[in-house]
Amino acid sequence: MTGAGAAGASHGIRSISVGGRYEVHIGAGALHRLDEHLADGRRVMVIHQPGRTELVAALCDRVRVAGGEAHTHEVPDAEAAKDVRVLAGAWAALGQGGFTRNDLVVGVGGGAVTDLAGFVAASWLRGVDVVQLPTSLLGVVDAAVGGKTGINTAEGKNLVGAFHEPRAVLCDPAWLQTMARPDLVSGLAEVIKCGFIVDPVILDLVEADPAAACDAGAPVVGELIARAVQVKADVVEHDLTEAGIREILNYGHTFAHAIEQVEDYRWRHGDAVAVGMVFAAELAVRSGVLSPAVLDRHRAVLGSVGLPTSYAGSDWTALREAMARDKKARGAVLRFIVLSDVGSPQRLEGPDEQVLLEAFRAVGTTTS
Known part of the structure; x- marks a missing residue:
């Protein structure tokens, strides 16, 4: 697979197309690309993990400037978010807010939160738009890209879910700089996985300077993110529903x-x-x-x-x-x-x- 998902850069933002269906925007100021999905009167439900007060506030401000109606719904961090009781709470928030098929869900947080937000959007009124704002390395290189959504059950992980592609994925690397080092390092596993299955340059970059790969502010981290996202974009372009080649991502x-x-x-x-x-x-x-x-x-x-x-x-x-x-x-x-x-x-x-x-x-x- 060689570059099936087109990548480009504009004003410091690198944009990677996923089969021409949506784009992943990576770079400083990526939040500005949210404006393309806002409109006068459009309701926006921001499903977010704890501790993202500043980003959530900035997002809600953009919704209001565009004439929209901003709602927020906080969910637990990590895998605790992917619980049927949390899912039911999000559905209740959408119902109480009067959300229709013309409205929008935005996921803000790590991979578990974007998984949940995606499934909420897929299941509400049989499908509403979702934009993902991953704030963890794992979120941007794995969970938020590709259209897989899901929650966990007592019997296993992600056994309940749907394929529901986002309208866009936005990631400003500055959002990753607040991550605890163990969480950032954990996200590198999915990056390294992409190196082993498709792009060995990823392995070369990590091996050349492992310390830099663990530093969210290092330039190489942006390159690793872009390469990992490109791998996933190329695979998903050919196989959205895991009927064939997408299995390699597992x-x-x-x-x-x-x-x-x-x-x-x-x-x-x-x-x-x-x-x-x-x-x-x-x-x-x-x-x-x-x-x-x-x-x-x-x-x-x-x-x-x-x-x-x-x-x-x-x-x-x-x-x-x-x-x-x-x-x-x-x-x-x-x-x-x-x-x-x-x-x-x-x-x-x-x-x-x-x-x-x-x-x-x-x-x-x-x-x-």
Whole structure:
């Protein structure tokens, strides 16, 4: 895949097209692009995580200047936002505000909040417009782009959801500079994933200066964001509903989602994905499709930025049961995305149970 999603820059903002259907705007002043989606009389519901007072206020001011009606609805941070009770509260806020199909939902926060806001928009009156303002690295490179929305249930992560593309995604890198370092590093897992499945330049950039990759103010972070978004835009352009190639974006996620579930979502998503990629690489090596050198590179590049590469928590039985409920499974058959080389993902269906157990043991005994 080579640059199917067109990218351009204007007034310091880099715009990446997702199949010509909407654009991801990255750069200082990205909030100004919200004006294109405001209108006299249009209601706007800002669904936001706690602690974004200044950004939410600036957003509401723009709505009012455009003659619109601004509403705000605060939801919990992180995975606690993706709960059916929180979803019901957002629906109630829309109903009480008299929102119609001509109105707009805006998601402000990390990946969990943009997942929730997207599903709220998809389900309200069978679909209203949504604009996403991700304020975390994970949000901009993963959750907010691609049109996947969802909430969690007791049985698993993202088992309830819909494909509902945003009208736009806006990200000012300055919004990321308030992130706690562990959260920023966690988001790098999804960036590094894009390097392994499509764009090895991402890996080169991280390996050249791991410290800069962990600094939201460093120029390389903007380049890493743009490259990761471009990877996702190119994939989604060809496959919105995960009927084929989009599955490669799930690299590392089957084992990661199992960790998140058995740990009751106390693990950061990116941390779990980092371990999940090592598990997938272990699985690929043991299945004879990947060289040990690429497995070693997984551990090296992930470890260089402080991401975990091992998991010694729950027992295998609980994890295996959680993976069986993964939405990528087909009946009793587990399906994994694995690599045959950097930039060469493929599907591995129904691996031998002993091979799965060996990969789990290897991840459990590896020093992070």
